Amino acid sequence: MAEKKSRNIGGFEHIPYFPRAYPQEEMDQRSSWFYDFANQRRSVRHFSEKPVSRGILENIVKAAGTAPSGANKQPWTFCLVGNPDIKKRIREAAEKEEYENYASRMSQEWLDDLKKIGTDWQKPFLGTAPWLIVVFRRIYEVGEKGEKKNNYYVTESIGLACGILLMAIQHAGLVALTHTPSPMNFLIEILQRPENERPFLLIPVGHAADETYVPDIERKKLKEICVVYE
Ligand code: IYR
DSSP states (O other), X not given: OOOXXXXXXXXXXXXXXXXXXXXXXXXXXXXHHHHHHHHTOOBOOOBOOOOOOHXXXXXXXXXXXXXXXXXXXXXXXXXXXXXXXXXXXXXXXHHHHHHHIIIIISOHHHHHHHTTTTOOSOOTHHHHSSEEEEXXXXXXXXXXXXXXXXXXXXXHHHHHHHHHHHHHHHHTTOEEOOBOOSSOTHHHHHTTOOTTEEEEEEEEEEOBOXXXXXXXXXXXXXXXXXXXXX
């Protein structure tokens, strides 16, 4: 097969791209299969202590790192925390903030909304899950001479990356929780992150405990989330 040539667009080289495509019937099957797969994902708060190899977590992060981002700046850092002492410090700091949240900082409406989820200030999963992925937004980059360089659409970009991260975790046969202890600044200090990074999500990852329960919640129906203009 003759190799396609690259093209010069605005002074920059663009390379040919060959996205995968499938026959109609296979597209029907694949889209339905993926929905079924995604629909099996649940936020899990009961983890087994069974270890998970670092290589699996690194593959998951590589998948997340394929997300689109503003001007392809890839404004994210994923910290993989398996060290028990660091996990312990993170749990203690998170529970301290969450205690205040549940005791006085959250509104009654918020507390009522959370009743069906069954959460409280205690976060034992931060100790039991073999890994914590701490995701940081990089609000700017630092150039070679120490100058600040802009990132764009950082929150949108990192949200997309975390969506792919969750699907990669699910695809590997693991479970996770998107946890947001608030405020999360203790993570900067414990993990000694640089000035240009802000914590975004704290995601315990591992195998589900032998006995795992999740709230009996429902997804909105297609009609409620989708409007078609055909
Ligand atoms: N961050 C707290 C509270 C919490 C808030 C929402 I919105 C949730 O969907 C779940 C929990 C906690 O993690 O308990």
